Amino acid sequence: MNIDLSNRQHHILTRLTQQSYCSIDQLSSDFSITKQTVRRDINALCDLGLARRRNGGVSVPASLENSNYLTRKASFSDVKHKIATQVAQQIPNGSTVFLGIGTTISAIAEQLGQHQQLRIVTNNFEAAAILSHYDHIETWIAGGRLRHNDRDIIGESSDDFFQQFIADIGIISCAAVTPLQSIETSKKTVEWCLDHELQEAKVSQAIINNSLQTWLVAHENKWHQQASSKVAPLTNFNQVFKG
Incomplete structure (x- = not known):
């Protein structure tokens, strides 16, 4: 046409x-x-x-909305770099850290080269590739289906993988942040982070459920987006980084 x-x-x-x-x-x-x-x-x-x-x-x-990896990486790159710097500065040496999917998470991996005695557990293929250059950072990567456009690994095996660890900090991103009506009362709304696909949401939930602290990285444009799979309410996160 x-x-x-x-x-x-x-x-x-x-x-x-x-x-x-x-x-x-x-x-x-x-x-x-x-x-x-x-x-x-x-x-x-x-x-x-x-x-x-x-x-x-x-x-x-x-x-x-869930565009290819390179397009998303270029989008808001300055803000993502700022968020990544803020997050990396707050990760203590010697921590076990879960890294979820997304280009902002990959940007965080780029900032971890100076850390010592980190154990990184991730299903983010791009983040694992970045961290593979540092022999002083122990990196574990999930098995499962590799999504070439997203450069991550999802599926039930990825969910099970995260359940084998307990992380000091679990860091996830999301596709959107949307106010949803509370189940308990029809008058109150609660902000939820959402993903485009159910499998993405399930991996993020596995990260949340097996972390002592959970951090969300989501630049402010995420509040203008829509997605359909519920991950968790914002109140479940210890910190939210917007840049």
Whole structure:
């Protein structure tokens, strides 16, 4: 199908690929156009199935949210580096640490080279590859299905793998953070971290359940995303790093 888009609409799509969500105010300012013009561009993209309207802005369609690894690695790279630095500074030498999936987690692995006597247990193939360069860091990696686009390993064998250890710190990322209605009362909402796939959520839950402390790394754009698999409420985490 031949899709006829303006140059500006192509640029908006590129921006969405890089950061998943854009507000109308942001696009209006960045392209020096009125909000009404932004809305017309958004409507055109949504009618073609290339974007999805969101409160106050636009995001990529649900089918594209869990994009390939290199695209996600480039997205918000400065913020991820900042989060990774903050996290690494708080990991004591001699700790056993679980590292979950995601590009922010890989960025944390890049910051651990100066630590001593760490035991890292992970299903993040990219993080394990980074840590393999350090012979003073003991690295354990889960077995299971390797997802090439995500560079991680998931499945029941990965869940069982984490249950064989107790970690001082378990660190996970997520696809989205969303307020959900509490089961106990219909009036109270609780923020939950969510993943796109149930198997991703189950691995993160195995990390949480076998860690003395649990840390969540999620830059602020995660609060504009949507996903369907529940991991845990934010109240379950000892620390949340947003950058």
